[in-house]
Amino acid sequence: MKKIVCLRHRSPLRTFVGCLLLGVLGSVGPAGCELSRKKTYHNEALAPEAYRLPYDFDQPTDKYFLGEDLEEISGLSWFDGNRLACVQDESGRVFIYDPEADKVTRRIKFGRSGDYEGVEWVGDSLYVIKSDGTLLSFPAAADEPVVTTTELPFTGDVDIEGLGYDPQSKHLLLAVKTLRDSTDKAMPDKLVYAFDPVRRQLLPQPFMTLGQADLEAFLKTHQQGKPPKKKAEKVVYKPSGVAVHPRTGEVYLLASEGKKLLVLSRQGAIRAAVQLSPRMLKQPEGICFAPGGDLYISSEGRGEDGFILRFAYVE
Numbered sequence: 001m002k003k004i005v006c007l008r009h010r011s012p013l014r015t016f017v018g019c020l021l022l023g024v025l026g027s028v029g030p031a032g033c034e035l036s037r038k039k040t041y042h043n044e045a046l047a048p049e050a051y052r053l054p055y056d057f058d059q060p061t062d063k064y065f066l067g068e069d070l071e072e073i074s075g076l077s078w079f080d081g082n083r084l085a086c087v088q089d090e091s092g093r094v095f096i097y098d099p100e101a102d103k104v105t106r107r108i109k110f111g112r113s114g115d116y117e118g119v120e121w122v123g124d125s126l127y128v129i130k131s132d133g134t135l136l137s138f139p140a141a142a143d144e145p146v147v148t149t150t151e152l153p154f155t156g157d158v159d160i161e162g163l164g165y166d167p168q169s170k171h172l173l174l175a176v177k178t179l180r181d182s183t184d185k186a187m188p189d190k191l192v193y194a195f196d197p198v199r200r201q202l203l204p205q206p207f208m209t210l211g212q213a214d215l216e217a218f219l220k221t222h223q224q225g226k227p228p229k230k231k232a233e234k235v236v237y238k239p240s241g242v243a244v245h246p247r248t249g250e251v252y253l254l255a256s257e258g259k260k261l262l263v264l265s266r267q268g269a270i271r272a273a274v275q276l277s278p279r280m281l282k283q284p285e286g287i288c289f290a291p292g293g294d295l296y297i298s299s300e301g302r303g304e305d306g307f308i309l310r311f312a313y314v315e
Contacts, residue, residue, distance in 0.1 A: 041280040046222035047272035053263070055295055055311040057274055062310040064099055073306035075118035075128070075163060076241070076286030076298045080140070084296065084308065086286070087119040087128055094119055094126055099310070109144050110136060118163025118241070120172060122197060127172060129163040135195065152195070152202045156181045161285065164242040168249060171196055173207060175242040175253060188212040190239055192253070208251060208268045218270045241287035247313070254287045254297065281309070
């Protein structure tokens with residue numbers, strides 16, 4: 001099994017400087033510029049005693065640096081041939097990344113620059129969502145495809161940051177970061193909407209509602225013996241990614257603002273919450289699963305190359 005890569009796919013200058021430093025420190029072995037051991041982080045996982053998370057979030061199984069094209073990676077999807085489809089905030093391209101080859105193998109141009117926040121592969125098609133609720137779809141096989149555009153009829157000002165797919169309902173899932181009503185007031189609860197790709201219709205009722213009060217109550221209940229704070233602090237949680245677990249059907253809802261990963265039942269009940277270390281994930285915005293259950297989370301680089309972490313599924 002491949003170890004965590006420390007410098008692959010960085011720019012030539014970054015790679016040269018990094019390898020030079022590692023060479024001075026005596027950390028470069030025969031395999032080249034790689035760490036000899038996995039890095040351990042501390043991520044606080046909160047859940048009832050009877051619930052077991054099937055991932056070791058403190059030790060990612062693999063880490064892939066993506067290069068400067070994906071410094072601001074904003075969306076992630078599993079793709080044909082054990083590859084990953086990625087989008088970048090401002091680039092109208094889907095980048096097909098092969099983890100085994102450690103490189104981008106295809107670039108699919110679908111549009112001009114824009115605020116692209118999520119990507120999802122379903123059947124023979126790729127879907128890309130813009131933050132304003134514009135959904136783009138096109139054939140996955142073409143490098144410069146004909147694109148179908150759907151303006152989703154949200155009421156009020158919407159900011160969408162996550163796109164996923166639910167194989168049970170056969171609907172796309174849209175994670176809403178913020179939604180403002182007609183008075184420009186932001187709704188406190190977090191919503192996940194569903195889109196029917198066959199009828200090309202947004203379902204009027206949310207697929208899932210995450211109550212702010214429910215989240216705060218869950219975190220307070222499962223503080224693992226920590227003394228309560230004298231003054232209650234508002235929990236920051238703004239979704240940036242959504243994915244459905246292929247084995248359990250649970251919904252994994254990722255938040256960059258707040259650095260949390262929530263595991264929810266299909267009815268919206270919180271089963272677990274993971275407070276993610278900012279040292280491990282600087283700005284997590286993409287999430288997806290391999291068919292066997294391995295979890296992938298992408299993060300913007302914030303001045304460095306974007307990257308993807310893989311967490312092996314533990315039965």
